Amino acid sequence: MANNTLEIQNLSKNFKDFSLNNLNLKIPRGVIMGLIGENGAGKSTTINCILNEIEKTDGKILIFGKDHIAAETEIKDKIGIVFDENHFPDIFTPKEIGKYMSGIYSNWEWSTYNKYLRQFELPENKNIKDFSKGMKVKLAFSVALSHRAEFLILDEATSGLDPIVRDDILDILIDFVQDENHSVLVSSHITSDLEKIADYITFLHKGKIVFSHMKDELIDNYGIISCGTSIFDTLDKSEIIAYRKEDYQYKVLVKDRKSATRKYPEAIIEPATLEEIMLFYVKGELQ
């Protein structure tokens, strides 16, 4: 059995005005990987390449240790997918979707599916065309979780859900990876959700990976220095990742908060959230 659920080597995808550039990424078994990045950074393109929904230009993608195209049918049987827009045919009911999926997935479990329909309060005999956006997403989660998938791929899947259902989904994901053979790749703009559940964070920016780190390392080590010009001028520039100049002060993102605290005792240094880290990389002045 392969150690990594997903392994991406030198992935490139060229569109006319955008390129995914030489991506390398590994998702070990038992891990939740959060994928963050601004609109248009390439998150969906990466996921669509993984799922072979679009043809990659170059590189290699292995899922469960197998080539994602050569073993596509076998691989997809073990993947649960939820996108922000889920296109179940409108004329069907959840019950009919279940019948359809039971013919698609070799390990379809009616009992699990019905359990999720009840948990998410989805009426099994109502037409999907009369579902709200959130109900459609909940239906997609019910399907994704009901065929003994080993790998969940969620592309901006929770953004249309209310905070209570989102919290339920986060619990379900944490529970899912209690089985050490299971993994999750989840792209989201709700970075606070990823702070709660992700083991690793990969940050995509303009089609390139800026970093792929353990989340705890990011949260424990990164810091933001708030200081005036006099302290800013004394900072070791090689330690600065990016900075932003505000009205009366500088905000400076550094990788090693503890070292900065020792070196600049007179500066205010606080931990950085994922959202702040992203903002600094995208909008700050880079060193």
Ligand SMILES: Nc1ncnc2c1ncn2[C@@H]1O[C@H](COP(=O)(O)OP(=O)(O)OP(=O)(O)O)[C@@H](O)[C@H]1O
């Ligand atoms: N089929 C396509 N043809 C041409 N360009 C495309 C195609 N699909 C995506 N792109 C471009 O690729 C870039 C990355 O888009 P992508 O959807 O991967 O970003 P994203 O990180 O998922 O963004 P968002 O957070 O807004 O969903 C964008 O510039 C987009 O216009």
